[in-house]
Amino acid sequence: MMTxxxxxxxxxxxxxxxxxHAMAPLTAPDGTxxxxxxxxxNMLRRLRADYPHDYCACVFDAKGKNFRHEMFPDYKATRPPMPDDLRPQAEMLxxxxxxxxWPVLVVPDVEADDVIGTLARQGAENGLDVIVSTGDKDMAQLVDDKVILVNTMSGETLDIEGVKNKFGVRPDQIRDYLALMGDKVDNVPGVEKCGPKTAVKWLEAYGSLEGVMAHAGEIKGKVGENLQTALPQLPLSYDLVTIKTDLDLHxxxxxxxxxxxxxxxxxTQLAVEFKRxxxxxxxxxxxxxxxEAAGDLFGGSHIGEQAALADMPDNGQTLPRENIxxxxxxxxxxxxQAITTEAQFAALLEKLAAAxxxxxDTETTSLDAMNAQLVGISIAFQAGEAVYVPLGHNPTAAPEQLDLQTALGRLKPYLESEKLKKTGQNLKYDQHVFANCNIALRGISGDAMLASYIVESHKGHGLDELAERWLGLDTITYESLCGKGAKQISFADVALEQAAGYACQDADFALRLEACLKAQMDDKQLEMYEQMELPVAQVLFEMERNGVHIDKAELAAQSRELGARILELEQQAYQAAGQPFNLNSPKQLQEILFDKMGIPTKGLKKTASGGISTNEAVLESLAHDYPLPKIILENRSLAKLKSTYTDKLPEMIHPATGRVHTNYAQAVAITGRLASNNPNLQNIPIRTFEGRRVRRAFTAPAGKTIVSADYSQIELRIMAHLSGDKTLIEAFKNGEDIHRRTAAEVFGLAPELVGSEQRRYAKTINFGLIYGMGQYGLAKSLGIDNLSAKNFIDRYFARYPGVAEYMQRTKEQAAQQGYVETLFGRRLYLPDIHSKNGNARAGAERAAINAPMQGTASDLIKRAMIDVRDWLRSDGLASKLIMQVHDELVLEVVDSELDLVKEKLPQIMAEVDGGLLAVPLVAEVGNGENWEEAH
Structure with a gap:
């Protein structure tokens, strides 16, 4: 559960x-x-202090005309040109x-409003709360339950009620309102003499612009005549004032x-500009x-902002370590220095021998670790002292270079030495690069990215960001050398002088940063860094290198069947709708569901542009009563499965290994969970037959078997330990079915009398409370009324008082110190725990309850990965770890070792807590020819 x-x-x-227009005229010393x-x-400074946020963008209009000029050539024709003294300011800002x-966006052919509208919609659809800072009334059409407007110059905040109070209409009526009035500034034609009061009056009477136009003949007097005259151009006005929310911003x-x-x-660069x-x-x-140790003029960090600290209670408590x-x-x-001659290289080898x-750090041709080719190696010996060895630059970029194979052969003993300790930034990637060159990088003792992840998991861990935050230094960026987008060049084409400065800086800063971050850790954090995260990185490297065998024929068969079923569902959708339509068009689906079929829209979520949403949640709510939404959901699910997995996985098989090699991102989730990408093996759906079937394509070669070991109800077991609830602990110690036991407690029945439906209710309550589910969420999940849901929760807490006490205690602890911890000391910061926004604060409190459980589960599976890998290695077994998915480990086991692995694996996984938990850990093991059979 994330904040x-x-x-x-x-x-x-x-x-x-x-x-x-508001500021007094100021000039720089040169007259600018x-x-x-x-x-x-100054406005941006206030915004960062007043509105804590995780993502942001400042959007400006691009020069020249945009798509609205094509719709209406006179659009903004009456606007005066930009004042001469504003033009240079617009260029520098x-x-x-x-x-x-601040990320800055300037997108050609559209207006800033459209970019903001699209980002607001994307943010809301990704579950973010969205704040739009503007003084433009047109933006009120974006407001919904996830989007609000703020105006720092007037201090005004507009949510849905605020829009109604200010304009007299709902956010979804703002476009109708603007179209009727027109806009003299933008030269949008409206109804002559129709001001705000008239527009509100008409919309109250007729609901929408379409309604007003339909009843135009009923409106008397001069203003009615003006409305009749304006009818032909009102649809155009509506389109002109409509903010786009579907731009392609990829x-x-x-x-x-x-x-x-x-x-x-x-x-550093700001100081130069401020002086100028x-x-x-x-x-x-x-x-x-x-x-300085703390404080931020423009809000450089989320926790640690002086405004945020001012909200914290003045009770003498210690501020979080990260503020110092x-x-x-x-x-x-x-x-x-660049190493290009034999003499320089010989001196480097002497220095390595004594170090x-x-x-x-390595410079390469690709971010795809398994396919990246080496361009150069940088080595730092101490702060400010580093060398770069170019080995794969194009001759025009680096006329003098050492021979690649010869140099690597002479460097190999040092790179493979356990004695020579290495520190870097995401060294797992560099390990793959060296492995591609038949070099086994050893002696890894530090990683700045992982050290940052331990100290401040909720922030970014890129080298540029870390250097600015912890060293106070600006960096040479990759984009500044290579460009970005379609015009980006390969690092092999970067001139040696620039390449050497960049590469040396990377190795130098990584060395400095790791030492700096390590100094911030307490004993628990240091142990977690050295005994968990660094060893796990080695296990992940081996798993990525191992890859997993994929049955292409099985996937091809699944793709054919999915394709046939998708076409069949399309025909069913056409039949249910009474006409063909584009199933992927929200607009067409809207028209069919709500206009043609007349499905009631009351209570349904709206899009940022005011229409009724046709997203998954809305369709699921309608699927109980109407066939078409159910058909659409199944079609979308199967189409995604086909495009993401059955079609895509065969294309991702490595030509040299015949296997798929995912990447495990270690420093992403604040709870410590790993993330799998390219391909994402953790998101294969398992709730449907078709999703589970994809796992059949993950197979073992001849003479081997897939073995899966999955922790049983691990987060509930952690809840029992953390809460100290005697009833929960007793149930787990006795090996009881925890959902049946909960049902018995809540319904007041003997366990043997609990039915399947009652057990389902109990299971929903057990897992729901872990994720902070309240009575409304429980009511929705179970399909019951809110009062019944509240009664279930009250009875649950009455029977498990330790859980209620844990939740309250954890929220108080989070509010006091700004973070919570896992059982092993992983610190999970909660930036919004003191937010003035009630929803954000409530979300942080829910995360405070869940994070120690999810984080401790993540720590346990990481310990299991290390212990299992060490056992396989120490006993000289040929079996190997190939995947990690949430609470599950997947191994490729040699048939002769199968019985031993099935016996030993659950034992190792059950003992990784070191006896700390008050309840037993249980790992369930299965095996088969493929992952689905094993699971």
Missing amino acids: QQTLLLVDGSSYLYRAY PTGAVYGVL PELVRLLG GELPEGIDSLRRRTPKW LNFRTWLKEAEERRH IERPEPPATLNY GQIGL
Whole structure:
């Protein structure tokens, strides 16, 4: 369960004009006007302090015309040109905003409103709370239960009720309202003499623009005549004021919403700009930020903002460790060198022979570790001292290079030495690169990414971000050398001088950062870093390298059957709808479900643009009563399964190994859980027959068997331990069916009298409470009324008082210290625990309850991975780990070792808690020719 997160979107163009008219005229020493720039930057500063957020973007209008000019050539024709003293400010502002740590978007052919509308919709659909900072009334059409507007210049906040109170209409009527009035500033035609009061009156009477147009003949007087005259162009006006929410922004945001994670300001460059612009107060603060321990002029970190700290109770408590950044002193000079001659290389080898610890990094041709080719190696010996060995640059970029195979042969003994300790940034990737060159990288003793993950799991762990946050240093970025998007060049084409500076910096900063972050850890965190995360990285490397065997013929057969079933469902959908239509078009589906079929829309979720949503949750709510939504859901599910797995997996088989090699991301989820990608093996659906069937394609070669070991009800067992509830502990110690026992407690029955439906209720309650489910969520899950759900929860807590006490105790602890911990000391920060937003705070409290359970479960499975791998290795077994999926380990076992593995594996997994848990751990083991059989 993750804390509810927030996306903050800023209408930069709107604020630029408003700041221009509101601020006194200021100028820089060179005469450049700066008043509007100062106003916008000050607004951004206030926003970061007042509205804690995890993702953000500042959006500006692109130059030139956009798609609305094609619809209506006179669109904005009456707008005066940009004032001469505003133009240079508009040009410099986006880069200044970027330096402040805000992702900036300027998208051609559309307006900033459309970009914000699309991001707001995507954010809401991804479960984020969305705040749009603007002074533009058009944006009110975006407001819904996930999106609010704030105006920092007026202090106004608009949610759904706020929009009604201000404009007199609902957010979904704003477009009708604007179309009727028109907009003189944008030259959008409306109904002459129709002002806000008239528009509200008509919409109250007729509901929508379509309703007003349909009843135009009933409206008397001059304004009625004006309405009749305007009828032909009102649909155009409606389209002009409609903010698009479906733009394709993949080119600007290749990682989707994740591309908008908030970033640390680049203080060194800001200091230069503030000095140039004569922003003296900010200049002083920017310079101090490189050395200060805490505080953030523009909100560089989520916890640690002075505004957020001001909200914390003044009770003498200790602030979180992360607010005290102990930065090491930077070296006086940098000694970076490119190694291109035999003499330089010989000197490097002598230095390696005498070294005990180095920083290490590779430059390659690809982010795909299994296929990446080596371009160069960088090695750091101490802070500020590093070398770069180019080995695979194109001759035009690096005319002088050592021979690749010869150099690697001479470096191999040092790279494979356990004695020479190596530190880097995500060294698992570099291990793969060296393995591709037949070098087994050993002696890994530190990883800055993993150290950061231990110290501050809720923040970003990229090297650039860490260097700014912990060293106070700006970095040379990959994009600055190679570009981005379609025009990005290979690192092999980067000129040696620039490549060497970048590569040396990576090895140098990784070495410095790991030492700095390690110094922040307490004893528990240090043990977790050294005894869990670093060893797990080695297990993951081996699992990724092992890969899993895939049966292409099985997947091909499944694809054919899925394709036939998808076509069959399309025909059923056409029949149910009474006409053919595009099943993937939300607009067409909307029209058929709610207009043609007349399905009631009361209570259904709306999109950011005001229409009725046809997302999965809405269709599921309708599928109980109507056949078409059920058909659409099945069609979508099977189409996704086909495109994501049965069609895609065969394409991902490595040509050299004949196996699929996923990547396990170790530093992503704040709870410690691993994430699988390319392909994602953890998201294969198992609730449907078709989803489970995909696992049949994960097979063992001849002479081997797939073995699966899965922890049984691990989070409920952890709940029993953490809560200390005697009844729960007793049930697990006695090996009882915990859901049957809960049903017996809640319904007041003897366990043997509990029926299947009662057990289902109990199971929903057991797992629901772990994830912070309240009475409304339980009522929805069970299909019962809220009062009945409340009674179930009350009876549960009456029978398990320790659980209720644990939940209350944990929320109080989280509020006091800003984080909770797992059983083994993993610290899980809760940035929104003091949020002024009630929903965000409630989400943080739910996460506080769940995170120790999910986090402890993650710690246990990691311990199991280490212990199982060590046992396989120490006993010289040929069987190997090939997958980890949530609470499950999957092995490829040699047939002759099967009985031993099935006996020993559950024993090892049951003992990884070291006797800390008050209840026994149980791992259930199965085997088969494929993963589905084994599971």
